Amino acid sequence: MATTYRTCPRTGLQFDTEAEKLMRWNAVAGVLALLVGGIMALGVILTRWPAIKLLPPDWFYLVLTAHGVDMLLVWIIFFEMAVLYFASSTLLRCRLATPKIAWLGFWLMAIGAVIGNYAVLAGESSVMFTSYVPMQASPWFYLGLILFAVGALIGCFVFLGTLVVAKKERTYEGSIPLVTFGALTACIIAVFTILTGAGILVPTLFWSMGLIKEIDPQLYRMVWWGLGHSSQQINVSAHVSIWYLIAAVVFGAKPLSEKVSRFAFFLYILFLQLASAHHLLSDPGMSAEWKVLNTSYFMYFAVLASMIHGFTVPGAIEAAQRKKGYTNGLFEWLRKAPWGNPIFSGMFLSLVNFGFLGGISGVVLGTEQLNMLMHNTFYVPGHFHATVVSGTTLAFMAVTYLLVPTLFKREMISPGLCKIQPYLFGLSMAVLTLVMMGAGTLGVSRRHWDMAFSGAPFQYEWPGAAHLMMSLTGIFGVLAIIGGALWIWLVVGSLLWGKKLDEGKLSDKPVPHAPLDSVAASASHTGSAEHVAVPGTVVLAMLLLVSFVLYYFVNWKYLSEVWALS
Amino acid sequence: MSAILPPADRLWWKQSIDKTEWMWIFLAFTWAMIMFFMMIYWHINGKQNLSNEVYKTTPEAFAAKAEKFIAANTVRTETEQNIPVVKVPEGGDGYLVASLWKWSPILELEKGKTYKIHLSSMDYQHGFSLQPVNINIQVLPGYEHVVKMTPTQSGTYAIVCNEYCGIGHHTMLGRIYVK
Ligand code: HEM
Ligand SMILES: [Cu+2]
Ligand SMILES: [Cu+2]
Numbered sequence: 001m002a003t004t005y006r007t008c009p010r011t012g013l014q015f016d017t018e019a020e021k022l023m024r025w026n027a028v029a030g031v032l033a034l035l036v037g038g039i040m041a042l043g044v045i046l047t048r049w050p051a052i053k054l055l056p057p058d059w060f061y062l063v064l065t066a067h068g069v070d071m072l073l074v075w076i077i078f079f080e081m082a083v084l085y086f087a088s089s090t091l092l093r094c095r096l097a098t099p100k101i102a103w104l105g106f107w108l109m110a111i112g113a114v115i116g117n118y119a120v121l122a123g124e125s126s127v128m129f130t131s132y133v134p135m136q137a138s139p140w141f142y143l144g145l146i147l148f149a150v151g152a153l154i155g156c157f158v159f160l161g162t163l164v165v166a167k168k169e170r171t172y173e174g175s176i177p178l179v180t181f182g183a184l185t186a187c188i189i190a191v192f193t194i195l196t197g198a199g200i201l202v203p204t205l206f207w208s209m210g211l212i213k214e215i216d217p218q219l220y221r222m223v224w225w226g227l228g229h230s231s232q233q234i235n236v237s238a239h240v241s242i243w244y245l246i247a248a249v250v251f252g253a254k255p256l257s258e259k260v261s262r263f264a265f266f267l268y269i270l271f272l273q274l275a276s277a278h279h280l281l282s283d284p285g286m287s288a289e290w291k292v293l294n295t296s297y298f299m300y301f302a303v304l305a306s307m308i309h310g311f312t313v314p315g316a317i318e319a320a321q322r323k324k325g326y327t328n329g330l331f332e333w334l335r336k337a338p339w340g341n342p343i344f345s346g347m348f349l350s351l352v353n354f355g356f357l358g359g360i361s362g363v364v365l366g367t368e369q370l371n372m373l374m375h376n377t378f379y380v381p382g383h384f385h386a387t388v389v390s391g392t393t394l395a396f397m398a399v400t401y402l403l404v405p406t407l408f409k410r411e412m413i414s415p416g417l418c419k420i421q422p423y424l425f426g427l428s429m430a431v432l433t434l435v436m437m438g439a440g441t442l443g444v445s446r447r448h449w450d451m452a453f454s455g456a457p458f459q460y461e462w463p464g465a466a467h468l469m470m471s472l473t474g475i476f477g478v479l480a481i482i483g484g485a486l487w488i489w490l491v492v493g494s495l496l497w498g499k500k501l502d503e504g505k506l507s508d509k510p511v512p513h514a515p516l517d518s519v520a521a522s523a524s525h526t527g528s529a530e531h532v533a534v535p536g537t538v539v540l541a542m543l544l545l546v547s548f549v550l551y552y553f554v555n556w557k558y559l560s561e562v563w564a565l566s
Numbered sequence: 567m568s569a570i571l572p573p574a575d576r577l578w579w580k581q582s583i584d585k586t587e588w589m590w591i592f593l594a595f596t597w598a599m600i601m602f603f604m605m606i607y608w609h610i611n612g613k614q615n616l617s618n619e620v621y622k623t624t625p626e627a628f629a630a631k632a633e634k635f636i637a638a639n640t641v642r643t644e645t646e647q648n649i650p651v652v653k654v655p656e657g658g659d660g661y662l663v664a665s666l667w668k669w670s671p672i673l674e675l676e677k678g679k680t681y682k683i684h685l686s687s688m689d690y691q692h693g694f695s696l697q698p699v700n701i702n703i704q705v706l707p708g709y710e711h712v713v714k715m716t717p718t719q720s721g722t723y724a725i726v727c728n729e730y731c732g733i734g735h736h737t738m739l740g741r742i743y744v745k
Contacts (some may be wrong), residue, residue: 053707057733112596119701128730133693134707135732174576178569217691217706244569254568258578259582260587261569282686283619283704292605300598307594316569321626357574368605369615373661373704376693376728422638438612445693451728457645457668458739460697460724520570531584541590554603556608564613564716 003095007511008406009504012510013517015407019089019096019162022106023407024080029110029399030078031491034393037070038116038484045481048473050451050467057449064447068129069120072231072388073148074113079396080186082104086407087183087241088162093170093510099163101154108151116144129449130224133204133215140506142205146198146432153194156187171510178255178262179248179263182241185265192233197227222458225276234511235388236306237268237393239350239395246395248345249402253320256312256534264312265303278366282375285296291368295330303363307404310355311541319532330536342418346398348428356389357433360548361386370555373562374445378473379440382433389480390429397487398422404491410498418490425483432476439469441558590623616703619712625688628710631685632661640726644672654681659712661742662725663703664692666732669725669740676745679718680716692738693729717744 004017015023043063044056053061089096096102116128118140119125125137163184165174176184205213247253255261278292280286310464321333338344359485360384365374374380401418412418444451445468451462451470514520570688575581593698614693640650650671656679665688675681684696687707694703703713725740 057736061571061730061733062734109631129734132729135690157743172572174572175578177571178573216708218709248569248571252568256587257572257581257583258575259581260591282616282702284709286708288609288615288618292609295605300602304591304598306593308591311590311594315587336740356581363601367601367611372614372616372701375704376695377700377702422665441700443695443726444694445726447730448726448728448736453736453739455737456739457649457732457737458724458741460726460739519673527655534586538590546591549597553729556604559614560612562614563696563703563718565701566613566615566617566714 002508003099003324005095005510006035006506006507007504007515009502010299010519011402011406012514012520013090013406014514016089016510017093017426017506018099018102019085020407022084022096022102022304023403026078026085027104027342027403027407028395028495029106029113030075030082031349031488033074033078033113034484035488035561036137037067037075038481038488040064040067040070040359041048041477041484042481043067043368045474047449048470050181050470051479052474053450058123058126059127060449061447062123064119065128066117066120066124067147070113072129072413073145074116076235076388076392077148078109078507080190080234081109081152082332083238083242083396083399084155084159084183084187085162086403087180088159088166090404091177092162092166092172093512093514094166095510096158097165098158102158104436105151105154108498110151112146112148112151114144114398115140116490119144131204132224132227133207133217136208136409138207139205142201142208145249146201146205147193149197149201153191154483155187158191158193158272159183159187167392169510171512175258178258179241179245182237182244182265185268186237186241187235189230192236196223196230200224200227200269202371205306214299218283218298221283222279222286224277225279229276230299232384232388233268235392237265238307239354239392239441240265240309240313242399243309243397245345246311246399247317247320250341250520251317251320252342253316256315256531257320260308261312264305264308267301271301271305275425278371278549281366281371281431282467288368290498295366295368303359306355306359307544308350309560310359310378310544311537313351314540315534318534318537322532322534330539340419342422343398344482345419346401346422346426349430350391350394350398353386353394353430353433355544355546357430358383358549360392361433361437362557363548364552367552367555372557372565373559374440377440378444378446378470381439381446382438384437385429385436386433390426390433394422394426394429397425400487403499404494404498406485408495408498408503409503410494411501412460413498417486421483421486421490425480425487428479428483432473432480434516435469435472435476437467440474442466442469444452444470444494572614575666580673581634615733617711617713621710621712623686623708623710625686625707628684629663629684629688632663635659635661639672640671654683656681658682659684662694663688664694664727664738665689667727667734667738669727669738672741672743674743674745675715675717677720679716683713684711684717685711690731691729692727694732696742697724697726697727699723719740720744
C-alpha cells in the first residue's frame with residue numbers, strides 16, 4: 001500500500017499521510033461535537049441558574065441529554081481516535097494499518113453521532129445519556145449510540161494493527177514509548193468497554209423496538225455502568241498519556257522510572273472490571289459485600305495508579321527542569337516553567353484540577369456509605385466536570401496547541417488570547433466544579449429543572465447557601481463556556497486563517513529517526529539512568545495526600561450526623 | 567529515553583526505582599488500605615449503613631401492600647389532593663410508593679424510634695432524597711428495599727425525587743413528619 005511520510009520541520013515528528021488525514025478529520029469532528037455540546041451547556045447552565053431559568057422543562061431535559069451525549073461520548077471519543085492514531089503511527093514512525101478500515105470506523109462514528117443527535121433533538125429521546133430503563137427513547141437513539149461505538153471499536157483495532165505493523169517492520173527498537181503504552185492501555189480498556197456497551201445497548205434497542213418485553217432495571221444499571229465507568233478509565237489513560245507527551249515535548253522530560261509509570265497504566269487495565277460498582281452504591285439490588293469488594297479491590301488500585309501518575313508526571317518535569325539548572329529552593333523549577341505557553345499551562349491546570357478536585361471527590365463519592373450523602377445530587381456532575389472536563393478536556397485542549405502547527409501546519413492566531421485561554425477555562429471550571437459540589441453537599445439534585453418545585457403539592461425551601469451556590473454555578477458556568485468558546489474560536493480561526501507553515505519533507509519511506517536536534521529526538525539524549533531528587537514534587541504530593549485525608553474524614557463526620565440507617 | 571521514544575535502556579524493567587518514588591507508592595497504598603478498612607469498620611461500628619434487605623416484587627404486589635398499610639394507619643389527609651398522612655406503628659413497617667410524579671403517602675414518625683420503610687417504584691426509576699438531612703437512595707421498580715431508619719430530630723422533612731423521571735420530575739415532592 002503506497003502512502004507517503006512527512007517529517008514536520010518544527011518537531012521532527014513523522015506523519016503517515018493517510019494517518020494524518022484521519023487524525024485531522026477525527027479531531028475536527030470532535031471539535032464540532034464540542035461546539036454543539038457547548039451550546040447545549042449554555043442552555044443547561046442558564047436554566048439551572050435560579051435567577052434566569054431560561055428553558056421550559058421539556059427543553060431543559062432535551063438539551064441536557066444532548067449535552068451529555070455530545071460531550072462525554074462524541075467529543076471525547078472522536079478526539080481519542082486522533083490520539084490513538086498519533087500515538088501509534090506518528091510516535092512509532094510507521095504506516096497506519098488499514099487506513100480504509102479506519103475511514104469506515106470514522107464514518108460509522110459520524111453517522112452514529114448524527115443519528116443520535118437527531119433522535120434527541122426530535123424530542124422523543126430526552127432520557128439522559130444513561131437512558132435508564134424502563135424510560136424509553138426512540139430506537140434511533142440506541143441505534144445511533146451503537147453505530148458510534150462500533151466505529152470506535154474499529155478505530156481501536158486499527159490502532160492495535162498499527163502496533164503490529166510497527167513491530168513487524170521494525171520501525172522502533174526495544175519497547176514502545178510510554179505515551180504509546182498509555183494509549184494501548186486506553187485502547188484495551190476501550191475494547192472491553194465497547195463490548196460491555198454492546199451487551200446492554202443491543203438488548204435495549206430490541207426492547208425499544210418491542211422485540212424484548214422487559215429489561216431488569218438493576219441489571220441494566222450494572223451492565224450500563226460497565227460501559228459508563230470503564231469509558232472514564234479510557235479518558236484517564238488518554239489524558240495521562242497526554243500529560244507525559246506534553247512533559248516530553250515541552251521539557252524533554254523523561255519518566256522518573258519507566259517501570260513505575262508503565263506498571264501504573266497496567267493497574268488501570270487490571271482493576272477496571274467492576275469499578276462500575278461505585279455507581280450502584282445506593283442501589284437496592286447489590287449486597288454490601290459486593291459493594292465493598294468492588295469499590296476497594298477494584299477501585300483503589302486504579303486510584304493508586306492515578307496517584308502514582310500524579311506524582312511521576314510533575315516529578316518528571318521537575319527532574320528535567322533541575323537538570324537545566326533551575327535548582328534553587330523547592331519550586332524554582334515550577335516558577336520558571338513556561339506559564340505563558342498554553343500547551344504547558346493547560347496541561348498543568350489539567351493535572352492539578354484532576355488530582356485535587358476530581359480525584360479526591362471521586363474517591364469520597366465512591367466510598368460505600370459516603371455515597372448516600374451525594375448520590376444523584378449536584379455533587380455528581382460537579383465531580384465529573386473536575387475529571388472529564390477540567391482533566392480530560394483541558395488536556396485535549398492543551399495538546400491541540402501543539403497539534404495545530406505540527407498536524408495542521410498552521411500557526412495559532414492571536415497568541416495573546418491563546419495564552420489566557422487555558423487559565424480562563426481551567427480556573428473557571430475549577431470554581432464551577434467546587435460550587436457544584438457545594439450545592440450537592442447541601443442536597444441540591446442533579447438533572448432537576450426547578451429548585452422551587454412549582455406545581456408540587458408541598459413546598460420545600462433549600463438553604464440560602466444552596467441558592468448562592470447555584471447562582472455561582474451560573475456565573476462560573478458561563479465563564480467556562482466563554483473559555484471553551486474561545487478555544488474553539490482560536491482553533492477554527494487558526495485552521496482557516498492561521499499563517500500556513502512549511503509542511504516539511506515528504507518521502508516514500510518512513511524515516512527511522514527524528515532529526516537529531518528536534519523535539520521528537522532531543523529528549524532521548526538528555527536522559528541517563530541516574531536519579532534526580534524531586535523535593536518540590538514531594539511537597540505537592542504530600543499536600544494532595546493531606547487534603548485527601550482531611551476531606552475524606554470530614555465526610556465521615558457528616559455521615560455520622562444524619563439519621564441512623566441500617 | 568523520553569515518554570515519546572522507546573526507553574533508551576532496553577532493559578528498563580531492571581532499573582532500580584528511586585527511594586522517593588517508593589515512598590510515595592507506599593504512602594498511597596497505605597492510604598488505599600485505610601480507606602478499605604474504613605468501610606468495613608463502619609459496617610461494624612457505624613450507625614449509617616444502607617440496608618441489604620431487598621425483595622423482588624412487582625408494582626401490583628407492592629401497591630397492594632401499600633394500600634393495606636395506608637388503609638390501616640391513616641390519621642388524616644392533607645393538601646387539595648387529600649394525600650393520606652399515615653402514622654407508622656412504632657418499630658413497625660411503613661410503605662413509601664414512588665410513582666409518576668408523587669411520593670405517597672405522607673409518613674409520620676417519632677424521633678428516636680426505629681422504622682422499617684419499604685421503598686419501591688410503580689414505573690420508572692426514582693430517587694429518594696431526604697432533605698435537609700441529605701440521605702439519597704435509588705428506588706427501582708421491581709425491587710422492594712426495606713430500609714431501617716431512626717430519625718434523630720423532629721421536624722418536617724421533604725422527599726425530593728432526584729432521579730430524572732420525566733417531565734414532571736420537579737413536582738415529585740413528598741413529605742415526612744417527625745414528632
Ligand atoms: C463548557 C462548560 C460546561 C458547562 C458550563 C457544563 C455544565 C453542566 C451542568 C451544570 C451540568 C448538570 C446539569 C444537571 O444535572 O442539572 C452538566 C451535565 C453534564 N456535563 Fe457539562 N458542562 C460543560 C462542559 C462539559 C464537557 C466538556 C463535558 C464532557 C467532556 C461535559 C459533560 C457533562 C455530562 C456527561 C453531564 C451529565 C448529563 C446528565 O446528567 O445526563 N460537560 N454540565
Ligand atoms: Cu421520580
Ligand atoms: Cu424524578
